[in-house]
Amino acid sequence: MTILPLDPVANSSPEALCGFLAECRDTAAEAGRPMLVSITIQVESLDPLAVLESIFEPGERHFYAERPSEGWAIAGAESVLSFTSSGPSRFEDCEGYIDRVLEDTIAVGDQDAPFGGPHFFAAFSFLDAVGEGEPFEAARVFVPRWQVARRDGHTTAVANLLIQPDSLIEPIAAKVLRAHAKFQSFEFEAPGLPEQHPRDATSIVDVGGRNSYATGVSEASDCIARGEIEKIVLARAKDVRSPAPLHPLQILNGLRQRFPDCNAFSVANGLGQSFIGASPERLLRVEDGVVLTEALAGSAERGATASEDAALGSRLLHSEKDLREQRIVLDSIVRRLSPLGLDLRYSVRPGLKRLSNIQHLHTPVEARLPRGVRLLDMLGRLHPTPAVGGTPRERAVPLICRLEAFPRGLYGGVVGWIDSRGGGEFIVALRSALVSGSEARMYAGGGIVEGSTIEKEFAETELKFRAMQDALLGT
Helix, strand or coil: CEEECCCCCCCCCHHHHHHHHHHHHHHHHHHCCCEEEEEEEEECCCCHHHHHHHHCCCCCEEEEEEEHHHCEEEEEECCCEEEEECCCCHHHHHHHHHHHHHHCEEEECCCCCCCCCCEEEEEECCCCCCCCCCCCCCEEEEECCEEEEEECCEEEEEEEEEECCCCCHHHHHHHHHHHHHHHHCCCCCCCCCCCCCCCCCCEEEECCCHHHHHHHHHHHHHHHHCCCCCEEEEEEEEEEECCCCCCHHHHHHHHHHHCCCCEEEEEEECCCEEEEEEECCEEEEEECCEEEEEEEEEEEECCCCHHHHHHHHHHHHCCHHHHHHHHHHHHHHHHHHHHHCCCCEECCCCEEEECCCEEEEEEEEEEECCCCCCHHHHHHHHCCCCCCCEECHHHHHHHHHHHCCCCCCCCCCEEEEEECCCCEEEEECCCEEEEECCEEEEEEEEEECCCCCHHHHHHHHHHHHHHHHHHHHCC
16 A cells, blocks of 8 residues: 555645546556545544434445444445455455555555544355345455544544546546535434334244244254254344334444443445444454454343342353353364464453343453464454354354254354554444344344253343344334
8 A cells, every 4th residue: 555645635725636636547547457545534523423324325335333432433335345255265355355455555644543544344244155145245345435433532534536547537536525525514414314212013023933943952952962062152033024114323323322332333235234233242353463352152131230230240250051151262262363373361260241231251352463464364263253153163053054044144243344554343243133124133142052941042032132122113
């Protein structure tokens, strides 16, 4: 990537901007291929979700992620570059694509600003291949035309332009200048959202019937008893039909307000469907040479009083079944990342991660990033962890496909971004729903290990469904 220490938008005339873009076009002509031009500007404080709502178009791709408790949010809309892949090499394929794009990228503006420079938004399904007609591919990476992000009170806007060898420069420059003016003094437009009041669903139906999950847990428990697997995560799905259209960003706003310690996210396929959720689990973050992941498994309800809450948490911390389930996840992380040379640091015993409606056993894991190790290298090794798949992975994942009554798609997959310096963050796509018009499919799962019972696992999934169902129905 070529980085130029200038801002051709804020500090230059329209003629100078045209001149700069003409030079980029000449470079593209000389190379015989398009150039990505990425312009970063600092703007007044903005809410990225409000910006995305204002420019939302069902026929355009978008990506959104936010963790309110950590003070960051990022949104990207429309697509100037896109890539798909499928199969066991999908992480490697996407890494190669990102490298090729960056070779033909000219970046201007403050690249060291929070979320400065071009970002590659990505979504990877649970499986490395998906069936025909599914709404999301096994792997999709795209560069947005517009990106707005906030961290610690600083807002950064990025415009990404694809300059062809024969591009007409004046219309492109005019569009950039209009966008620059808009982001410097953004006027939020009402997105025409439905009224926010509780609404009854026409229907909420278990996919495959209520007995299919019980049958799956029973068969999985038999496999565990025979020693074929140690753990497997089985999910349920419910189809919700609303009398009014469901707007994914309105639902997302409710999720981020209710669950500030979770990662709220939305990924749109540009065909009118969005995959949204509020996930408690970060799979991987790389920032300033530091790798951060976490082992999250085992769960309990929150108490109605402080003493009841403490009792439930203490019981979870001493539950042999839940401790074993969480340790399986931690051991898998260590086993899969250690060969890359990471010196992983973590606590011997897990702590509690308390969310508004549930609490989990939690172990943060941290390491310095070794030279030559890439984010997608690690992501490909980690996914799917036993927290969403099982162990051993090679036996558990095929069994999931046989026992569940629906394709997972992005549920249990990972969504996130990579920046031009190799940093980024990926979230496990849990506590989620696929929204399409007035219909939505909710997903929730739980880990099956020795000692699991059908009744307890069913109750756990019901608890996890509750948050998304309330957000969908406005209750």
